[in-house]
Amino acid sequence: MNNIVIFLLIAIIISLTSSIRQLKTEVDLIKMKLTTISKHVDLPDPTNNELKIIVLELISKGEKIKAIKEYRLATGAGLLEAKQYIDHLSK
Known part of the structure; x- marks a missing residue:
C-alpha cells in the first residue's frame, strides 16, 4: 500500500512540475508579446x-x-x- 501511495505522489509531483513549466513558458511568451505590442503602440x-x-x-x-x-x-x-x-x- 505504501509503495502505491508513494508512486502516486511522485506521479502527481511530476505532472504538476511539468504543468508549472509549461505555464511559465506561456507567461514568458505573453510578456514578450506584450512588450512588443506596448513598444509598437508607444505606451x-x-x-x-x-x-x-x-x-x-x-x-x-x-x-x-x-x-x-x-x-x-x-x-x-x-x-x-x-x-x-x-x-x-x-x-
Whole structure:
C-alpha cells in the first residue's frame, strides 16, 4: 500500500512540475508579446523618471520595503519583480 501511495505522489509531483513549466513558458511568451505590442503602440514606460526619483529617495533613506510598495502600486508589478527592480537600483 505504501509503495502505491508513494508512486502516486511522485506521479502527481511530476505532472504538476511539468504543468508549472509549461505555464511559465506561456507567461514568458505573453510578456514578450506584450512588450512588443506596448513598444509598437508607444505606451509609456511605467518606470518613468518621477517614479524612479521617488523610489531612489526611499532607498537612500533605507526604506526599501516602502520603495517596493511604491513601485508595485505605480506599476502593478508582483512582489518578486518589484523587489528585483529595487535591488537593482540599490546597487
